[in-house]
Amino acid sequence: xxxxxxxxxxxxxxxxxxxxxxxxxxxxxxxxxxxxxxxxxxxxxxxxxxxxxxxxxxxxxxxxxxxxxxxxxxxxxxxxxxxxxxxxxxxxxxxxxxxxxxxxxxxxxxxxxxxxxxxxxxxxxxxxxxxxxxxxxxxxxxxxxxxxxxxxxxxxxxxxxxxxxxxxxxxxxxxxxxxxxxxxxxxxxxxxxxxxxxxxxxxxxxxxxxxxxxxxxxxxxxxxxxxxxxxxxxxxxxxxxxxxxxxxxxxxxxxxxxxxxxxxxxxxxxxxxxxxxxxxxxxxxxxxxxxxxxxxxxxxxxxxxxxxxxxxxxxxxxxxxxxxxxxxxxxxxxxxxxxxxxxxxxxxxxxxxxxxxxxxxxxxxxxxxxxxxxxxxxxxxxxxxxxxxxxxxxxxxxxxxxxxxxxxxxxxxxxxxxxxxxxxxxxxxxxxxxxxxxxxxxxxxxxxxxxxxxxxxxxxxxxxxxxxxxxxxxxxxxxxxxxxxxxxxxxxxxxxxxxxxxxxxxxxxxxxxxxxxxx
Numbered sequence: 001x002x003x004x005x006x007x008x009x010x011x012x013x014x015x016x017x018x019x020x021x022x023x024x025x026x027x028x029x030x031x032x033x034x035x036x037x038x039x040x041x042x043x044x045x046x047x048x049x050x051x052x053x054x055x056x057x058x059x060x061x062x063x064x065x066x067x068x069x070x071x072x073x074x075x076x077x078x079x080x081x082x083x084x085x086x087x088x089x090x091x092x093x094x095x096x097x098x099x100x101x102x103x104x105x106x107x108x109x110x111x112x113x114x115x116x117x118x119x120x121x122x123x124x125x126x127x128x129x130x131x132x133x134x135x136x137x138x139x140x141x142x143x144x145x146x147x148x149x150x151x152x153x154x155x156x157x158x159x160x161x162x163x164x165x166x167x168x169x170x171x172x173x174x175x176x177x178x179x180x181x182x183x184x185x186x187x188x189x190x191x192x193x194x195x196x197x198x199x200x201x202x203x204x205x206x207x208x209x210x211x212x213x214x215x216x217x218x219x220x221x222x223x224x225x226x227x228x229x230x231x232x233x234x235x236x237x238x239x240x241x242x243x244x245x246x247x248x249x250x251x252x253x254x255x256x257x258x259x260x261x262x263x264x265x266x267x268x269x270x271x272x273x274x275x276x277x278x279x280x281x282x283x284x285x286x287x288x289x290x291x292x293x294x295x296x297x298x299x300x301x302x303x304x305x306x307x308x309x310x311x312x313x314x315x316x317x318x319x320x321x322x323x324x325x326x327x328x329x330x331x332x333x334x335x336x337x338x339x340x341x342x343x344x345x346x347x348x349x350x351x352x353x354x355x356x357x358x359x360x361x362x363x364x365x366x367x368x369x370x371x372x373x374x375x376x377x378x379x380x381x382x383x384x385x386x387x388x389x390x391x392x393x394x395x396x397x398x399x400x401x402x403x404x405x406x407x408x409x410x411x412x413x414x415x416x417x418x419x420x421x422x423x424x425x426x427x428x429x430x431x432x433x434x435x436x437x438x439x440x441x442x443x444x445x446x447x448x449x450x451x452x453x454x455x456x457x458x459x460x461x462x463x464x465x466x467x468x469x470x471x472x473x474x475x476x477x478x479x480x481x482x483x484x485x486x487x488x489x490x491x492x493x494x495x496x497x498x499x500x501x502x503x504x505x506x507x508x509x510x511x512x513x514x515x516x517x518x519x
Contacts, residue, residue, distance in 0.1 A: 029066055032073075033061050033062070036082060041056060058084055101329040102237045121193050125315065148172035153208050153213065154210040241267055271288050334487075346477050354446075365398050444460075
């Protein structure tokens with residue numbers, strides 16, 4: 001309480017004091033890092049035209065989170081994602097590229113009234129042509145696992161409360177996660193599409209061609225890909241969905257919303273469009289362009305009218321052109337073998353190391369593959385292990401990336417190696433690396449690797465991939481020109497196999513349950 005002064009008393013001083021507080025705004029937008037980071041490789045393995053450009057995606061991370069109700073662009077906003085051609089040199093396709101990616105892939109294709117029954121046959125045949133260029137394994141390393149979805153049975157089905165829902169797409173094949181067999185998928189596709197001529201049974205699985213329900217196709221494909229968690233060592237399989245469609249009435253579906261959700265979840269979304277009117281009226285397909293991953297130019301593939309698929313050569317050439325775009329790590333088998341033969345080395349076990357092969361062959365820091373092969377040959381080794389390092393790591397690293405195996409040395413009573421002993425190549429690394437049928441030997445790796453089931457086991461098949469290197473570390477052998485596998489060699493076929501049968505590729509390995517492999 002303030003009492004006024006009286007009888008000449010002094011006046012009261014200040015009755016209140018004010019000072020500024022909470023001057024910072026309550027809502028602050030996030031702050032992004034200035035630097036752009038490369039979080040993946042080039043989006044295409046090679047180009048088919050003079051004017052095509054290979055690019056990679058750059059991202060910006062958040063340096064400081066938003067406060068209060070401050071805003072922050074999502075990871076697909078233009079302020080946080082961009083493309084660059086730097087680091088993606090021009091590389092022309094050879095025309096025989098196959099997928100070499102470790103990838104879980106869902107292929108969803110349209111079989112609707114507008115596609116027609118005959119068109120469904122050609123659409124399924126086109127999917128088969130793609131799968132034939134997607135090996136299940138490359139040099140014994142599990143590669144592409146494929147699931148199949150069919151849509152185009154769109155119809156409005158009453159719920160019973162006055163509302164309707166769109167008929168769901170059908171799952172033809174799920175991801176296996178282990179025993180990969182793409183040949184089985186081809187059989188399933190043909191069996192299914194032939195059922196369309198089964199008028200008594202109502203088609204394969206009771207299929208009823210309706211309108212294009214591509215949204216339902218993407219929904220089912222996303223549900224399948226969400227179950228994917230396949231890994232080899234520290235290498236996780238990429239996740240991708242490819243939609244094959246004529247694109248009619250796509251704007252009437254939820255494909256754009258579902259595409260955004262899939263992309264936010266880390267799934268790559270591609271669309272292969274069969275349309276003869278795209279070039280003259282591309283705006284009618286804008287919703288599909290907006291549904292695919294960034295940048296849309298790398299993931300939206302207009303390939304001409306569906307009717308052209310009745311031409312076998314067109315179907316084959318179009319599928320071949322798509323492989324380097326769908327599979328950014330696609331390789332030309334001919335080029336792979338030609339390059340290795342020029343360097344006098346041969347890849348035997350992709351992504352496999354043997355932990356008792358620990359003798360360093362490097363003389364002065366890391367070496368390239370050809371240099372590693374030369375060091376192995378010069379020192380009397382037939383087999384060796386090499387880790388491919390990024391260029392930046394090769395320049396700054398002193399760690400040896402070229403290994404072999406030597407015989408154990410004699411030790412004294414204290415367990416110390418006796419001095420003066422020479423380094424003698426071990427027979428595992430100095431002897432034959434392949435059997436009489438020209439398939440890689442399991443017996444050259446004696447390291448015992450503990451399994452999830454079955455205890456410890458020897459052999460390249462059971463070895464855990466190198467920590468941090470994944471399929472960058474592999475087992476090779478030195479070869480002469482006469483030892484290089486010829487174009488008709490059975491090894492070339494099994495190195496890029498449509499089915500992953502470990503007991504066939506890993507010579508000497510018994511028939512096994514692939515669930516027991518270290519993951």
